[in-house]
Amino acid sequence: MTVWHRYVAIGDSTSEGLDDPDGRGGYRGWADRFAHHVAAAQPGLEYANLAVRGKLTAEIQTEQLPVALELRPDLATVVAGVNDMLRPRFDADDVAGRIGEMQAALIATGATVLTFTMPDPGRVMPMARPLRGRFAAYNDKLRQVSARTGAILLDLGAHEVAGDPRLWSTDRLHANSAGHERIGYALAWAAGLPGFDETWSQSLPLEPIRTRRQRAAAEVAWIRQHLLPWVVRHARGQSSGDGITAKRPLPSPVEA
Secondary structure (H helix, E strand, C coil), rough: CCCCCCEEEEECCCHHHCCCCCCCCCCCCCCHHHHHHHHHCCCCEEEEEECCCCHHHHHHHHHHHHHHHHHHHCEEECCCCCHHHHCCCCCCHHHHHHHHHHHHHHHCCCCEEECCCCCCCCCCCCHHHHHHHHHHHHHHHHHHHHHHCCCCCEEEEHHHHCCCHEEECCCCCCHHHHHHHHHHHHHHHHHHCCCCCCHHHCCCCCCCCCCHHHHHHHHHHHHHHHHHHHHHHHCCCCCCCCCCCCEEEEEECCCC
């Protein structure tokens, strides 16, 4: 098993950890959880998280990658693209190509790089069904560039459980704590850490079928609490990442 000493995560809100509260007013997330899994197997790991919510792939490449390279990690995660897919125009070749460039740059320094595909958005967010083609194209391109660069690809999008609404927060854009926990476990398995297996891919137990009224009420609540504020913010040219800085900009030891 490869021994790692420094892990750096770059990306957007999912790498930052939304919506997995840490109990101290911030967010934990799958990257933090993955770091703890690595540190449990290899004590002494240092970890930095440069991810900032709302960032497009081009912004991550321009703003975060140079900093990550300066930190010289031997383990890195590069996860981006969802914010691009939510924009009016989306180019899967460009987005996946940029991710491939980031993977290659980190791998060239000797780092092990991990990434993952995205689940079907239609199951989590019915109104996002028109975006299924974008997500499918993104996943296909990401599989191709990861195969070329040698990055480790966790193919979340190929597993039905990844799109189970019960693993997603009420905003339907971010995993909840259970979802982040599962992704962190899956990454530990993909990285070959001892004690991890493919149980992360098992489906959740069947849930009771909701009535039409319950489904309608849930849609209304989501539109009011999450969709409309998102639309207004973007109409004003604002980003959820405005004024936000990386939560863990410098490598520091991972506490047990």
